Amino acid sequence: MSEIKDPLILAINPGSTSTKISLFKGEKEILTENIAHKIEELARFNRASDQDLYRMELIIRYLREQKVNLSEIAAVVGRGGLVRPIEGGTYIVTEQMVADLKKGIMGDHPSNCGGLIAYAISKALGCQAYIVDPVVVDELQELARISGMPLIPRKSIFHALNQKAVARETAKKLGKKYRESSIIVAHMGGGVTVGAHYRGKVIDVNNGLDGDGPFSPERSGGVPVGDLVKVAFSGTYTYQDMKKLIKGHGGMVAYLGTHDLRVVEDRIDKGDSEAKLIFEAMAYQIAKEIGALATVLFGQVDAIALTGGVAKSKRFVDLIKKRVSFIAPIYIFPGEEEMRALALGALRVLNKEEEAKVY
Numbered sequence: 001m002s003e004i005k006d007p008l009i010l011a012i013n014p015g016s017t018s019t020k021i022s023l024f025k026g027e028k029e030i031l032t033e034n035i036a037h038k039i040e041e042l043a044r045f046n047r048a049s050d051q052d053l054y055r056m057e058l059i060i061r062y063l064r065e066q067k068v069n070l071s072e073i074a075a076v077v078g079r080g081g082l083v084r085p086i087e088g089g090t091y092i093v094t095e096q097m098v099a100d101l102k103k104g105i106m107g108d109h110p111s112n113c114g115g116l117i118a119y120a121i122s123k124a125l126g127c128q129a130y131i132v133d134p135v136v137v138d139e140l141q142e143l144a145r146i147s148g149m150p151l152i153p154r155k156s157i158f159h160a161l162n163q164k165a166v167a168r169e170t171a172k173k174l175g176k177k178y179r180e181s182s183i184i185v186a187h188m189g190g191g192v193t194v195g196a197h198y199r200g201k202v203i204d205v206n207n208g209l210d211g212d213g214p215f216s217p218e219r220s221g222g223v224p225v226g227d228l229v230k231v232a233f234s235g236t237y238t239y240q241d242m243k244k245l246i247k248g249h250g251g252m253v254a255y256l257g258t259h260d261l262r263v264v265e266d267r268i269d270k271g272d273s274e275a276k277l278i279f280e281a282m283a284y285q286i287a288k289e290i291g292a293l294a295t296v297l298f299g300q301v302d303a304i305a306l307t308g309g310v311a312k313s314k315r316f317v318d319l320i321k322k323r324v325s326f327i328a329p330i331y332i333f334p335g336e337e338e339m340r341a342l343a344l345g346a347l348r349v350l351n352k353e354e355e356a357k358v359y
Contacts, residue, residue, distance in 0.1 A: 005026075006025050006026030007074035007350050008024070008025055009023070009024045009073070009343045009346050010023055010121070011024065011346075012059065012117050012118055013079040013342065014055060014079060014113040016048075017036065019117075020033070021033055022339040022342075027347065029339070031066060033062055035062060037058075048108050048113065049101060049102050049113060049116065052113045052120065056120055071125065073121075074127055074128075075128050075129070076118040077131065077132060077342045077343060078093070078113075078117055078342075079115075079161070080131035080133060080135070081111040081112030081131070081134060082107045082108075083100050083101065083136060084100060084105060086137060086357075086359065088137045090132050090133075090354060090357065091359050092128060093118055097131075101116050118130065118131070128356075133160040133161040135158065135209075136157060140154070140204060144204040154212070156205060157208065158193035158206070158207070159189070159191070161338055162307060162341060163197070163202065164178075164197075166185050166187075166305045167183045169331075170302075170303050170331050181197065181302050182302045183301070184301055184303075184305070184327075186289070186304070186305070186306050186308075188307070188309070190217055191219050192308075192310075193206055193207075194213060194214070206221075206222075210247070211223065214289050215251040215285060217251055217253060218249070218251050219248075219251045220246045221285065251282070252279075252282060255274070261309075261310060265279070279315075287320045290304060290320070290323075294324075301328040302329075304327060304330045305331045306330065308336055311333065311334045312335060317332060
């Protein structure tokens with residue numbers, strides 16, 4: 001296929017009860033929609049990955065309603081699901097990947113539909129399908145895998161899509177290429193992951209899903225292991241209860257009953273000392289994690305980037321800045337632009353700036 005100036009790229013990001021789609025012309029987003037799904041509609045499917053054709057039909061219907069000429073789409077890119085651990089990058093969706101996503105080789109999750117839908121649409125349109133930087137990106141150096149307990153090696157599960165996109169933007173601000181940079185990225189959302197990006201790879205990062213690193217608005221982060229074992233075997237909590245204490249009912253919401261930073265800041269302004277303590281403790285732990293990763297990079301850090309929804313809070317960001325500004329310049333990227341990150345991943349391949357990887 002010859003190179004197309006400002007190609008049309010369809011990005012697809014399936015969530016638990018909606019599917020977000022965006023249409024990009026080159027780097028410019030020209031159309032976006034969040035297609036909501038009724039719970040009762042999704043309930044008829046046994047697995048999240050079985051929803052792919054249902055979601056695809058709604059996407060095609062919407063695009064036709066918007067008078068989009070589907071034949072002009074040069075690439076379809078889906079949110080990377082739970083595939084086997086892979087290096088970061090833009091991957092061609094192959095039949096093997098489709099089989100793994102369908103089977104749920106690493107778990108069943110709505111994001112698995114991203115690659116499945118992209119593949120199905122691409123086959124119908126005669127273009128290429130991709131995924132970009134899924135959450136299972138694994139580029140850890142071997143030292144970082146050692147936990148202290150052979151039964152439980154450290155795993156790489158983090159906000160790879162947004163972290164990698166932000167690291168690339170940070171490198172650009174520095175006038176450097178991503179693969180030549182040394183950057184620490186802290187993604188701060190419902191979960192928090194802090195990664196050491198060294199020469200284009202995330203060589204160390206906390207597992208933000210299963211209780212590692214700083215606590216977050218709704219996750220416990222790492223807690224004292226001995227006491228955790230005592231609680232787990234106390235007879236008071238089931239296995240599912242414990243999982244919820246780690247993810248969903250942990251962190252800030254466990255202490256303050258809310259995961260909304262705006263509510264917490266309002267309580268602080270009204271003199272709530274406990275809200276102030278927990279708010280500052282979360283910033284303290286994130287700053288400490290950034291400091292720890294500076295040692296991983298031997299102190300040679302080009303920049304620190306703070307991103308995610310929590311980065312919208314100037315008060316919170318300022319608390320982190322006070323503790324880590326001595327390490328390197330700090331760049332702030334409030335929120336996350338996952339759809340743009342997906343589209344740019346495909347665009348780099350279409351523009352021959354990067355070679356697509358094969359799963």
